[in-house]
Amino acid sequence: MAIGGAEDKTSDLEILKRVFDLAPEANAEVAVIATASSIPDEVLPDYQAAFERLGASRVHTLDIQDRQQAADDATLRLINQSGVIFFTGGDQLRLTNVIGGSAVLNAIRERLMAGAVVAGTSAGAAAMPGTMIYDGAAADALRKGAVNMTFGLGFVDGLVIDSHFLERGRFSRLMQIGATNPEHLGVGLGEDAGVIVHPNRVLEAIGPGHVIIIDSRDLASSNIADLSMGEPIAIENMILHAMVSGHGFDIEARRYLVADALDALLEESR
Structure with a gap:
């Protein structure tokens, strides 16, 4: 799913609700990846609160900032157990530069093939x-x-x-x-x-x-x-x-x- 940016994160949550509702049955874990953002400490809490309000059992906030972190085993485990993987906005070139060809990207592709929802907003959608x-x-x-x-x-x-x-x-x-x-x-x-x-x-x-x-x-x-x-x-x-x-x-x-x-x-x- 691709979102144009500035989606509602505090009121009706119309679009984020559709993202969450498409998650595989019995998997309410969400991974939010803020690699594209220059202000991850500001955007990650907003998405965590929104997805928790929608009923997520756990929200994993992943601030993957370099290619070493994009190969981290703990991060891979969190992605592999998530039913929704969500990319925040920011700079799409930064996003592809950091996770392109990485173990994290391979894991996300495998989750997509297995039925998980992969969604992104703004730069996350463009990428x-x-x-x-x-x-x-x-x-x-x-x-x-x-x-x-x-x-x-x-x-x-x-x-x-x-x-x-x-x-x-x-x-x-x-x-x-x-x-x-x-x-x-x-x-x-x-x-x-x-x-x-x-x-x-x-x-x-x-x-x-x-x-x-x-x-x-x-x-x-x-x-x-x-x-x-x-x-x-x-x-x-x-x-x-x-x-x-x-x-x-x-x-x-x-x-x-x-x-x-x-x-x-x-x-x-x-």
């Missing part, structure tokens, strides 16, 4: 796909080279996720990415909004905010390959969808799903 945005001003990102990308954590393929999407006007960042490789689906997460990536490759929007889909598969043309760095990008026929809670998107079929269609498709896969 989830195999391809990750780590920088790029929103004001003029439709110039070649204005968006910086690298490899993410690889929990989901075929997507590029951007957070704080509406609040920080980041449309042009995902538009440039769509022009560079139309196969990748852009997912822009507004604040207090998120998506569940179901096993059947269907996205489900959750929370009171918006989820924006930028679909470039049917891109008619773009000049991006012919430009020098810094020149303006032209794009023809890029499709945008705005999803609200309860709506969805079929990644493989490239099909928007209203609530009834989403429910039917999810029921088929159960």
Whole structure:
């Protein structure tokens, strides 16, 4: 699950409740990883309180700050016994730098395959796909080279996720990415909004905010390959969808799903 940032942690806890409710039956332990954050001592207690309020039996607050800690046996044990693994916000490049290729990342991937919930907010969401945005001003990102990308954590393929999407006007960042490789689906997460990536490759929007889909598969043309760095990008026929809670998107079929269609498709896969 990917969350756009600034999710409610003190009131209704709508999004965090969905995270916790998806945990495997009889496993109410939660691991919160604050590697991306520059202020872990401030953010970890907030998430601990929120998940405890939701009914977590134990909340493991993991401040993994270097690659030695990302190989720590005690940390691995806590991850292996958790039904929910949650990444806080901060700096996604710091997150991938510290845990990329580590024993901790391998353990999280194994937990995901075994049915645990892996979720992240803000930087933690942006780092989830195999391809990750780590920088790029929103004001003029439709110039070649204005968006910086690298490899993410690889929990989901075929997507590029951007957070704080509406609040920080980041449309042009995902538009440039769509022009560079139309196969990748852009997912822009507004604040207090998120998506569940179901096993059947269907996205489900959750929370009171918006989820924006930028679909470039049917891109008619773009000049991006012919430009020098810094020149303006032209794009023809890029499709945008705005999803609200309860709506969805079929990644493989490239099909928007209203609530009834989403429910039917999810029921088929159960």
